[in-house]
Amino acid sequence: MAELASTARKIHKAESDLYGLVVGGAYTYGAMPFVWANGGELATADGGTYTSAIDSAAAQKGIKAYTSLFTSDNCPAAKCAVMGGNDTITAFAAGKAGMAIGGDFSHTAVEAGKVKGRYAVVPLPGVAAGSVAPAFAGATTSVS
Secondary structure: OHHHHHHHHHHHHHOOOOEEEEOOOOOHHHHHHHHHHOOOOOEEEEOOEEEEOOOOHHHHHHHHHHHOOOOOOOOOHHHHOOOOHHHHHHHHHOOOEEEEOOOHHHHHHHHOOOOOOOOOOOOOEOOOOOOEOOOOOOOOOOOO
């Protein structure tokens, strides 16, 4: 993740009209891999009851890693703090960001944008060199 942040800043420095890694202050799913990669959790279970764990030291380290990207040398807070996930993908698809955090659900929007055919999909790196950050995955079930 440190290399990701460094690369984002290099992109923005080379092309100041681009966000290096577009991040959104209203993009919870974008921040979650940073929390998990740093050993944090959103909540912990105890006997079927969940308690918030976002205030743990590990979770706070992940939040700090994510929010450290809201800087003038990557994605200025004045613009990026209000962005949600759709905003970040829209910026990337329009060619206004070198990188974005997304999922397969973003593929159609990216393919419809200016960057069609000119991008690659890679896993979000983890904290340790060579590792991959945990990603959000959801499911639905039916109970009869």
